[in-house]
Amino acid sequence: MKTSQIAALAATVFIVSACTSTPKVNVRQPGDRNLSCAEIQSEFDSLDNVQNEAEDNQGVNTANVAAVLFFWPAAVGNYMDADRAMDLVEERRAVLMDLYEAKSCDA
Template sequence: MLSACATPHIVETTKLNDNQLTCEQIKSEIAEAKKFEQEARAERKVTGKNVAAALFFIPALFATYANTEEAIDAAKERQEKLTNLYNKKQCG
């Protein structure tokens, strides 16, 4: 039953090698973080999986929401940190 819950990927907001990234790599990392944010937002929408979780296991619905919120927040924070790094390196 718990496997029916949404489990979007929660990105690391900072990676050890971030400062060594090139401008193009930073842009790629920002795009990837945006993709993860979009996927997490999609998990929040009403789907058959979410409806089933709500019908059979109400706490699973709350876990799904909390998990997607954490994934969205992490992706947004990653994007912000990378954008700051991009600007600091005077890319673009």
């Protein structure tokens, strides 16, 4: 009895760990208008990191393979979560680009 409970617990932990979570960005953030050109550029760099993580979470990785093998809806959820994160990154990038241009940062 104990062995089967331990095995069930281990399987549950494995399945739950198969889900990935990509950080989400807020499209508009308090203080955006006060950002300097250098800070806006730093925000662009941070967005690149989030975008890369989201792309990694959409591709073939350990979590997604485990999700497909043991609980395929988790793989779909991982993909959709990463897709939403990438959409938010693009929206945030557009907001920052508007600020960048309004402040004539490339001048």
